[in-house]
Amino acid sequence: MNIEKAINKLKEKGYKRTKQRKRILEIFAEQDQGYIPAKTMLKEIQKDFPGVSYDTIYRNLYLLADEHVLESTELEGEKHFRFHCDTHGHHHHFICTACGKTKAVEFCPMDKIRQSLDGYAVDDHKFEIYGKCPGCL
Amino acid sequence: MNIEKAINKLKEKGYKRTKQRKRILEIFAEQDQGYIPAKTMLKEIQKDFPGVSYDTIYRNLYLLADEHVLESTELEGEKHFRFHCDTHGHHHHFICTACGKTKAVEFCPMDKIRQSLDGYAVDDHKFEIYGKCPGCL
DNA sequence: TCTTTAAATCATAATGATTACGAATTACAT
DNA sequence: ATGTAATTCGTAATCATTATGATTTAAAGA
Numbered sequence: 001m002n003i004e005k006a007i008n009k010l011k012e013k014g015y016k017r018t019k020q021r022k023r024i025l026e027i028f029a030e031q032d033q034g035y036i037p038a039k040t041m042l043k044e045i046q047k048d049f050p051g052v053s054y055d056t057i058y059r060n061l062y063l064l065a066d067e068h069v070l071e072s073t074e075l076e077g078e079k080h081f082r083f084h085c086d087t088h089g090h091h092h093h094f095i096c097t098a099c100g101k102t103k104a105v106e107f108c109p110m111d112k113i114r115q116s117l118d119g120y121a122v123d124d125h126k127f128e129i130y131g132k133c134p135g136c137l
Numbered sequence: 138m139n140i141e142k143a144i145n146k147l148k149e150k151g152y153k154r155t156k157q158r159k160r161i162l163e164i165f166a167e168q169d170q171g172y173i174p175a176k177t178m179l180k181e182i183q184k185d186f187p188g189v190s191y192d193t194i195y196r197n198l199y200l201l202a203d204e205h206v207l208e209s210t211e212l213e214g215e216k217h218f219r220f221h222c223d224t225h226g227h228h229h230h231f232i233c234t235a236c237g238k239t240k241a242v243e244f245c246p247m248d249k250i251r252q253s254l255d256g257y258a259v260d261d262h263k264f265e266i267y268g269k270c271p272g273c274l
Numbered sequence: 275t276c277t278t279t280a281a282a283t284c285a286t287a288a289t290g291a292t293t294a295c296g297a298a299t300t301a302c303a304t
Numbered sequence: 305a306t307g308t309a310a311t312t313c314g315t316a317a318t319c320a321t322t323a324t325g326a327t328t329t330a331a332a333g334a
Contacts (some may be wrong), residue, residue, distance in 0.1 A: 094257055121269040129259055
């Protein structure tokens with residue numbers, strides 16, 4: 001996912017290109033596929049747009065997540081967001097708890113265990129690995 | 138894990154057997170290995186002890202988790218707790234999002250992917266499957 | 275049983291993340 | 305340039321969780 005693709009996607013749906021929204025996308029691009037908590041996003045945005053409130057942040061983050069521009073997870077009780085990975089198929093992530101950066105893990109455990117859940121309706125699953133990336137070690 | 142084992146464990150560490158604490162354990166036992174959110178635990182306890190406050194709930198839940206009597210996870214932004222499973226080795230869970238009940242899944246994906254994380258320090262991982270159990274379908 | 279004391283609870287307030295809302299502003303199609 | 309719906313701003317409300325000081329209680333020992 002990148003900025004131009006995201007903005008086009010929004011334009012198609014009738015959403016406007018605001019400078020705040022553009023800046024949010026830029027910050028995700030600068031973060032290079034890492035997860036960012038909502039609070040950090042607010043602080044970053046406010047360097048350029050001091051008046052921005054949480055309302056703008058969350059409204060945009062959720063909008064972008066609904067449009068599959070972002071994906072989200074919950075780390076230590078805080079929602080984190082990142083650009084949606086659309087270069088691979090379905091996959092999971094190692095997440096560095098120091099910097100938020102991720103590494104794709106292609107293996108999905110559901111392939112191995114689905115047959116053991118006969119009679120159960122599976123709606124979703126979460127597989128995440130937490131630790132320190134080489135750069136943070 | 139069961140009530141007597143838990144109470145003995147606490148007694149060894151010098152913790153007291155209070156009626157509120159005992160009731161918390163009973164509620165977990167009644168729940169039959171399902172996850173319970175803190176809020177539900179408060180409501181349940183208050184049927185017997187109307188004066189109980191969140192302080193008592195959280196203090197006890199965290200104490201019990203520290204002592205490995207409970208295990209916890211975060212579902213939809215709320216902390217949930219359950220009796221710690223000590224009948225198997227390391228394993229994961231299917232969690233019914235309707236009733237909180239769980240089914241053990243013996244497979245751990247870390248066995249398959251650890252070698253692909255060379256150079257990364259793995260501290261923790263989470264693998265959970267969400268859906269509806271046969272009883273709730 | 276009585277006393278002592280640390281542990282635990284109670285009542286309430288503080289914190290922090292998230293959500294909500296009315297008024298004002300802005301993007302953009304016509 | 306204008307109209308209109310989308311968006312933002314400023315601020316308040318909500319919700320889960322954590323913290324605190326005063327009071328009560330469990331349990332060990334005399």
